[in-house]
Amino acid sequence: MNRTKASPSLRRGRPVNAEARAERRQQILDAAHRCFVRRGFHASSTAEISSEAGISVAGLYQYFPTKQDLVTALIQHELEADLALIQQLDRAADLLEGLQQVAMAVVRDSRTPQAAHLRLEILAEAARDAGTAKVFLAAERRINRALSRVIRKGQEQGSIDRDLDPMAVAEHINAFLDGAFSRLTLPITDPEAFVRGSIELIRRALSAKS
Amino acid sequence: MNRTKASPSLRRGRPVNAEARAERRQQILDAAHRCFVRRGFHASSTAEISSEAGISVAGLYQYFPTKQDLVTALIQHELEADLALIQQLDRAADLLEGLQQVAMAVVRDSRTPQAAHLRLEILAEAARDAGTAKVFLAAERRINRALSRVIRKGQEQGSIDRDLDPMAVAEHINAFLDGAFSRLTLPITDPEAFVRGSIELIRRALSAKS
Amino acid sequence: MNRTKASPSLRRGRPVNAEARAERRQQILDAAHRCFVRRGFHASSTAEISSEAGISVAGLYQYFPTKQDLVTALIQHELEADLALIQQLDRAADLLEGLQQVAMAVVRDSRTPQAAHLRLEILAEAARDAGTAKVFLAAERRINRALSRVIRKGQEQGSIDRDLDPMAVAEHINAFLDGAFSRLTLPITDPEAFVRGSIELIRRALSAKS
Amino acid sequence: MNRTKASPSLRRGRPVNAEARAERRQQILDAAHRCFVRRGFHASSTAEISSEAGISVAGLYQYFPTKQDLVTALIQHELEADLALIQQLDRAADLLEGLQQVAMAVVRDSRTPQAAHLRLEILAEAARDAGTAKVFLAAERRINRALSRVIRKGQEQGSIDRDLDPMAVAEHINAFLDGAFSRLTLPITDPEAFVRGSIELIRRALSAKS
DNA sequence: GATGAATGAGGCTTCATTCAT
DNA sequence: CATGAATGAAGCCTCATTCAT
Numbered sequence: 001m002n003r004t005k006a007s008p009s010l011r012r013g014r015p016v017n018a019e020a021r022a023e024r025r026q027q028i029l030d031a032a033h034r035c036f037v038r039r040g041f042h043a044s045s046t047a048e049i050s051s052e053a054g055i056s057v058a059g060l061y062q063y064f065p066t067k068q069d070l071v072t073a074l075i076q077h078e079l080e081a082d083l084a085l086i087q088q089l090d091r092a093a094d095l096l097e098g099l100q101q102v103a104m105a106v107v108r109d110s111r112t113p114q115a116a117h118l119r120l121e122i123l124a125e126a127a128r129d130a131g132t133a134k135v136f137l138a139a140e141r142r143i144n145r146a147l148s149r150v151i152r153k154g155q156e157q158g159s160i161d162r163d164l165d166p167m168a169v170a171e172h173i174n175a176f177l178d179g180a181f182s183r184l185t186l187p188i189t190d191p192e193a194f195v196r197g198s199i200e201l202i203r204r205a206l207s208a209k210s
Numbered sequence: 211m212n213r214t215k216a217s218p219s220l221r222r223g224r225p226v227n228a229e230a231r232a233e234r235r236q237q238i239l240d241a242a243h244r245c246f247v248r249r250g251f252h253a254s255s256t257a258e259i260s261s262e263a264g265i266s267v268a269g270l271y272q273y274f275p276t277k278q279d280l281v282t283a284l285i286q287h288e289l290e291a292d293l294a295l296i297q298q299l300d301r302a303a304d305l306l307e308g309l310q311q312v313a314m315a316v317v318r319d320s321r322t323p324q325a326a327h328l329r330l331e332i333l334a335e336a337a338r339d340a341g342t343a344k345v346f347l348a349a350e351r352r353i354n355r356a357l358s359r360v361i362r363k364g365q366e367q368g369s370i371d372r373d374l375d376p377m378a379v380a381e382h383i384n385a386f387l388d389g390a391f392s393r394l395t396l397p398i399t400d401p402e403a404f405v406r407g408s409i410e411l412i413r414r415a416l417s418a419k420s
Numbered sequence: 421m422n423r424t425k426a427s428p429s430l431r432r433g434r435p436v437n438a439e440a441r442a443e444r445r446q447q448i449l450d451a452a453h454r455c456f457v458r459r460g461f462h463a464s465s466t467a468e469i470s471s472e473a474g475i476s477v478a479g480l481y482q483y484f485p486t487k488q489d490l491v492t493a494l495i496q497h498e499l500e501a502d503l504a505l506i507q508q509l510d511r512a513a514d515l516l517e518g519l520q521q522v523a524m525a526v527v528r529d530s531r532t533p534q535a536a537h538l539r540l541e542i543l544a545e546a547a548r549d550a551g552t553a554k555v556f557l558a559a560e561r562r563i564n565r566a567l568s569r570v571i572r573k574g575q576e577q578g579s580i581d582r583d584l585d586p587m588a589v590a591e592h593i594n595a596f597l598d599g600a601f602s603r604l605t606l607p608i609t610d611p612e613a614f615v616r617g618s619i620e621l622i623r624r625a626l627s628a629k630s
Numbered sequence: 631m632n633r634t635k636a637s638p639s640l641r642r643g644r645p646v647n648a649e650a651r652a653e654r655r656q657q658i659l660d661a662a663h664r665c666f667v668r669r670g671f672h673a674s675s676t677a678e679i680s681s682e683a684g685i686s687v688a689g690l691y692q693y694f695p696t697k698q699d700l701v702t703a704l705i706q707h708e709l710e711a712d713l714a715l716i717q718q719l720d721r722a723a724d725l726l727e728g729l730q731q732v733a734m735a736v737v738r739d740s741r742t743p744q745a746a747h748l749r750l751e752i753l754a755e756a757a758r759d760a761g762t763a764k765v766f767l768a769a770e771r772r773i774n775r776a777l778s779r780v781i782r783k784g785q786e787q788g789s790i791d792r793d794l795d796p797m798a799v800a801e802h803i804n805a806f807l808d809g810a811f812s813r814l815t816l817p818i819t820d821p822e823a824f825v826r827g828s829i830e831l832i833r834r835a836l837s838a839k840s
Numbered sequence: 841g842a843t844g845a846a847t848g849a850g851g852c853t854t855c856a857t858t859c860a861t
Numbered sequence: 862c863a864t865g866a867a868t869g870a871a872g873c874c875t876c877a878t879t880c881a882t
Binding site for chain 3: 645654669670672673691709743746747751753754756757760763766797799801803805806807808809810811812813815816817818824827828831832834835836839
Binding site: 030039040042097098117121124128130133136137144154168169171172176177178179180183185187188194198201202204205206 | 252253280331333381382385388393407411414419
């Protein structure tokens, strides 16, 4: 009866296959990523995802008790990747320079249209589902805080207008970038030029008046 | 030549009631709007939509031969409403003033969160489906042209920097506004302040340097 | 209330549009024929049939109160055509010669595969539905009687064995021909040779022993 | 090379129970058989079939991914049974004697009207659907080859005319028997006498001239 | 008489999920 | 732990049929 849960205290060290488990979990998340990017959250079936992950459907349910849980986990995973991206800006001397560099790297990445699509799916899911909205806003706050730190640095250097409220500006830039990003899902003529223009407008908006 | 259409007065049987048909069609689109806003395109079933429209499922299919057709029609309808919104700017003396006014009116409208959600669904659907992307881009071009006209007016008045390319700026503003708009689907503290901030940043980006 | 049926005695001669009605009816039967041949009875929808007939669906229901009625009418029509075919044999001097001629004419007709398909649909429908079976057997009896007359003529001429029972032979030939006919629906190599062989075997079966 | 299939004993999870699967599959085919005989292929719904098989509709789809696949499988199953029937003739010393015996056994079997009905459904489906036609013709060829072997044996014994082409005769007999068989779906007076007459005619057609 | 408009019932198929092995 | 097997509920769509015009 209590065999499966028997005396965890008797197990020394970390559970035997925690590593393999985490690996499998990631494998599923990757497969889900590919599926969601291809067809969206709702149009991707558990069968499709598990097949893409090279696992049985029932197996999937041992890692995510619900499809919604899988969706949520993937969203969280994705949002963390976004945070990592923003944190790259910290390394750049100048916010706008850094933004430019990161943005150009992103726009040149062939996987960006898919990433942009996924971002839209996430925004839409947050609009539909209050739970997702909460998760999204929590991640958003961390990102904005990171971004505002870089902005403040820019203000100290003088490249960004000191009158601007760093946190508010962070929120707006974030939103703006989402808008610009959403265009990268579409077959537009010159994505690179488009992104360059976006960055340039942001620069104009933030730069200290003479 | 006109044999098949000759003498419509001779047409036997019950005449087509174009008016009632158009009305019913709109009634369905309205119901679909409500459903799509509530749950998104894919999670809304034809049963749900037709029930909301006060019609049978089979009846729905006399107006839209496919669920995707209904989705597309609704998207087109929505995009046209967006165009109308942009055209309101023409009436304002100044682009930025006009933008401010329209934006404030929008943010105060209680239906805006839903409209914003629908906008996200449309963007996501465009990312998924090439046909929708085409429809979207076509509408986008019309909107951008209208917006660029207003921008040019601003440049002539001197309120907008003459070095900026009106069409490119229109594209970016449009994208930026989408990003800002997407935040209105979320339970943020002060939407009005947020939008005001967005407009202010756009003003800074566009305004002629002293 | 009794307007539609009002005083038929007051109408002189035949009802006003009996002719037009019969024409329309035939027009529908022809359309149904084309549809049934293409997809069978059950897979052909009233919408498809009426569209093929250039009429509204509701219009169809004024001529055939039920789809099954239409099917039955078409079966009857088809069976009568079969009877007419058999009666052509009467004109030939010799049964086997006549059979040969009719069969060759049939096998060379490009519409024969379709006719053969329809014949199979009719047989299958008769196997499913007792009502159709009755209709079918009634027509069969008339055909067999006609055929047996020709056979008797052949016996009198000496070309057919006098020991054979004309009616029984008619039944068997009829069934045999159905079997041979059913092969003409399939993409076989040389239909004409096949039919020739069939007739030849029948000839051997019937011919008087030396 | 055999990496993916390596060491089946290492396969994790519940092992496939091939036996139970085959049994269930047959159980479904039997149920489908009953339904198809009752109402034909197109009028039998998946709900009806699965209910008759004591399985859920979704369960049905684990064994046959499509209704058409089920139909095709059943057709194939049926055609193989026909082949087995023909192969019984091999055991008889004389073709015509054997034919007589098999035919009498068939006509006395109470399930024959149903089998005959199914045969008609198959022929009709082959006329409708090119894929089925191909399957049908392939089976037909095997049957004809088996039949022609028996015929050749008859020719060697002298009971069958040596001038006849065994393969051609096989084709015709097969077709003729289909025609005769089709009559067994109908409420005719004396099926046994009818079949006896059919065999007698075939005997006359094949027997060596004195 | 003929058509447009509407609909309940039902068709095939897929889904997320469970459970014994 | 992982899989095979099963399923109720639901999804989209089509059908034969009716009825007001």
